[in-house]
Amino acid sequence: MQKRIVAMATVLSLVLPSVALAAGGEELFLQSCGSCHKKGGQAAVVNPADKAGSVWEKYFARGRHPVDISLSDADLQVVVAYLTAHAADSDQPAAAVIPK
Numbered sequence: 001m002q003k004r005i006v007a008m009a010t011v012l013s014l015v016l017p018s019v020a021l022a023a024g025g026e027e028l029f030l031q032s033c034g035s036c037h038k039k040g041g042q043a044a045v046v047n048p049a050d051k052a053g054s055v056w057e058k059y060f061a062r063g064r065h066p067v068d069i070s071l072s073d074a075d076l077q078v079v080v081a082y083l084t085a086h087a088a089d090s091d092q093p094a095a096a097v098i099p100k
């Protein structure tokens with residue numbers, strides 16, 4: 001019994017941080033954009049390095065996205081911050097977070 005509790009606590013301690021991290025930019029991007037934007041998905045593959053940071057900053061703010069993505073404003077801000085940090089003209093461009 002004691003061993004079981006220790007095992008469960010270990011499993012929980014491994015699972016919980018990844019749940020917390022799911023709120024991070026890359027995870028959120030993969031979840032909320034990657035659901036449609038993927039190989040064989042309903043929209044073309046999209047990655048942060050596809051656009052410059054200034055473009056990402058304005059893209060959603062100006063309502064350029066063609067379909068409703070049902071994402072809260074707070075979550076969208078996290079994703080846009082992530083996209084900008086890894087945009088084409090950033091220090092760490094990310095071109096293949098979603099594989100082409």
Ligand code: HEC
Nearest residue numbers: 032033034035036037042043044046065066067068069079
């Ligand atoms: C419900 C499905 C869906 C979700 C979720 C979604 N998109 Fe889209 N997106 C589309 C569709 C459909 C198009 C238009 C067709 C295409 O570009 O393949 C599009 C187009 C785009 C374009 C224009 C294509 C281009 O190269 O300029 C960008 C940029 C884009 N989406 C980024 C995103 C980002 C970033 C997210 C996450 C915040 C996101 N999308 C979430 C469906 C979605």
